[in-house]
Amino acid sequence: MSRNAVHAWLLVLPAAALLALFTHWPVLGTLWDSFHATSKAGRPAPWVGLENYRVMVADEVFWRSLVNNLWYALGTIPVSIALAIVMALWVNSAMRGRTWLRMAFFTPTILPMIAVANIWLFFFTPQYGLLEQFTSIFGMASRNWLGSPDTALGCMIVVAVWKEAGFFMIFYLAALQSIPPSLAEAAALEGASRAYYFRRVVFPLLMPTTLFVLVNAVINSFRLVDHIVVMTKGGPNNATSLLLFHIYQVGFSFWDTGYAAALTMVLLAILATTAIVQFVFLDRRVHYQ
Amino acid sequence: MRRLETAGAWLLGILWILPLLYAFWTAFHPPEFSTRFVLAAPLTLDNFRRAWEAAPFARYFLNSFMLVTMVLAVQLVLCTLAAYAFARFDFPGKDVAFLLVLVQLMIMPDVLIVENYRTMSRLGILDSIPAIGLPYMASAFAIFLLRQTFKTIPRELDEAARVEGAGPLTVLWRVYVPLARPSYLAFGLVSVSFHWNNFLWPLIVTNSVTSRPVTVGLQVFSSGDQGIDWSVITAATVMTSAPLLVAFLLFQRQFVQSFMRAGIR
Numbered sequence: 386m387s388r389n390a391v392h393a394w395l396l397v398l399p400a401a402a403l404l405a406l407f408t409h410w411p412v413l414g415t416l417w418d419s420f421h422a423t424s425k426a427g428r429p430a431p432w433v434g435l436e437n438y439r440v441m442v443a444d445e446v447f448w449r450s451l452v453n454n455l456w457y458a459l460g461t462i463p464v465s466i467a468l469a470i471v472m473a474l475w476v477n478s479a480m481r482g483r484t485w486l487r488m489a490f491f492t493p494t495i496l497p498m499i500a501v502a503n504i505w506l507f508f509f510t511p512q513y514g515l516l517e518q519f520t521s522i523f524g525m526a527s528r529n530w531l532g533s534p535d536t537a538l539g540c541m542i543v544v545a546v547w548k549e550a551g552f553f554m555i556f557y558l559a560a561l562q563s564i565p566p567s568l569a570e571a572a573a574l575e576g577a578s579r580a581y582y583f584r585r586v587v588f589p590l591l592m593p594t595t596l597f598v599l600v601n602a603v604i605n606s607f608r609l610v611d612h613i614v615v616m617t618k619g620g621p622n623n624a625t626s627l628l629l630f631h632i633y634q635v636g637f638s639f640w641d642t643g644y645a646a647a648l649t650m651v652l653l654a655i656l657a658t659t660a661i662v663q664f665v666f667l668d669r670r671v672h673y674q
Numbered sequence: 675m676r677r678l679e680t681a682g683a684w685l686l687g688i689l690w691i692l693p694l695l696y697a698f699w700t701a702f703h704p705p706e707f708s709t710r711f712v713l714a715a716p717l718t719l720d721n722f723r724r725a726w727e728a729a730p731f732a733r734y735f736l737n738s739f740m741l742v743t744m745v746l747a748v749q750l751v752l753c754t755l756a757a758y759a760f761a762r763f764d765f766p767g768k769d770v771a772f773l774l775v776l777v778q779l780m781i782m783p784d785v786l787i788v789e790n791y792r793t794m795s796r797l798g799i800l801d802s803i804p805a806i807g808l809p810y811m812a813s814a815f816a817i818f819l820l821r822q823t824f825k826t827i828p829r830e831l832d833e834a835a836r837v838e839g840a841g842p843l844t845v846l847w848r849v850y851v852p853l854a855r856p857s858y859l860a861f862g863l864v865s866v867s868f869h870w871n872n873f874l875w876p877l878i879v880t881n882s883v884t885s886r887p888v889t890v891g892l893q894v895f896s897s898g899d900q901g902i903d904w905s906v907i908t909a910a911t912v913m914t915s916a917p918l919l920v921a922f923l924l925f926q927r928q929f930v931q932s933f934m935r936a937g938i939r
Contacts, residue, residue: 604780657780
């Protein structure tokens with residue numbers, strides 16, 4: 386190896402070692418552990434083959450969490466992306482008070498999810514909560530929003546949309562600012578309506594941003610469960626249990642490491658699929674330039 | 675039509691800020707006014723005093739501060755070195771190594787909690803601040819961002835410095851780092867807010883007052899013996915968010931631009 390190559394590897398080495406220890410090794414370790422029972426009292430864990438996966442297929446809470454997670458993603462992602470686009474268009478226009486609007490939309494992004502969850506928990510509280518006070522004005526019956534399986538997941542979706550839309554807005558704002566104003570002028574000269582201009586010019590130009598945001602939104606919907614821990618603990622009756630929350634419970638409430646590893650494999654498979662989709666549709670340009 | 679749109683925008687803006695205003699109202703008013711919105715309600719800092727006395731928040735803040743500083747410092751050093759190698763060196767295995775780095779963009783330490791907990795346990799550093807930070811210290815995101823930035827710096831500057839007899843590290847420090855300042859600021863803000871706000875992993879690895887960051891401290895506090903004293907819990911919530919919130923309100927432009935820069939790739 387040339388001296389240059391040795392230098393390069395020395396530069397990469399510290400970061401590579403930490404990455405290997407805390408990303409690559411755990412991925413392999415998860416796979417390995419998923420074929421083992423949980424070790425008890427310091428003895429090495431016995432090989433159990435596919436037993437953990439068999440348990441998983443029969444685990445109702447797992448299926449519930451997976452389905453919940455899909456609904457959660459389906460509820461969160463399109464709404465927050467649509468809102469993000471609308472917010473970005475507004476903030477980017479010559480509207481009065483747009484600096485204030487940008488601040489209002491973006492603020493939830495920098496708040497800790499756990500703080501946000503506490504605030505919303507109060508918001509949804511039966512009787513005292515702001516929501517209850519508001520609905521009672523209209524004479525609607527009192528209900529326990531977080532305590533009922535029909536509405537609890539919906540509440541989680543509302544919180545996630547509120548937290549994320551402003552974050553995604555930023556990326557759309559950047560994309561909008563890179564669209565040359567001459568396009569809008571040309572469209573106006575041709576007599577195109579604003580709606581038409583948005584649909585035929587702006588929206589297609591925003592496509593790469595939408596893909597980028599989409600991938601981020603998918604990852605976030607499987608990665609972030611802070612609000613679940615604070616607001617519902619997966620309840621009522623597992624109505625708000627998401628995949629990572631189930632892993633957390635199995636791994637750190639029941640201390641069943643082997644089974645938690647099998648569950649983690651499902652999560653890793655979902656993330657890997659997302660990565661492949663992104664790689665095929667989006668990132669070729671970036672990796673091989 | 676335009677006016678209607680402005681009204682809609684403002685309505686959404688108010689709706690978006692409402693939960694926060696609500697939290698501030700509750701935090702700064704006596705408990706009996708926590709959900710009664712009367713203008714005559716007296717302002718008070720008593721909720722903050724009670725929260726501060728009820729839990730070791732000073733220690734939690736110190737822990738969070740140490741965590742955020744430690745993580746950022748190590749990230750900056752390690753990722754600068756790696757990004758420099760990926761941007762300006764040719765070496766065998768470079769493409770594979772870079773792909774392996776990018777894996778972390780998808781599979782973040784957040785989802786590897788079970789295995790990383792075992793690793794920390796084997797290393798014997800459970801319940802310590804380094805244990806919270808370690809999985810995040812080699813940040814694929816930072817390596818990626820800095821590599822992109824370094825690639826835009828003209829090679830001539832690099833070569834000129836080499837002709838003067840400067841070694842690779844001197845060139846890195848004298849040429850690349852100063853020119854990449856905006857990227858460092860962007861990454862710094864994103865990293866600090868991420869680690870100040872991080873919750874699940876710190877919740878898992880920490881177990882005592884001396885290592886808990888504020889987010890975990892807040893959770894322990896609000897789910898503990900507070901019952902449902904919302905005024906105090908909300909005061910504590912506002913308190914934990916305050917450092918970032920104040921920084922954001924002061925440096926709004928930098929924050930927004932940093933998050934923007936961090937997202938464009």
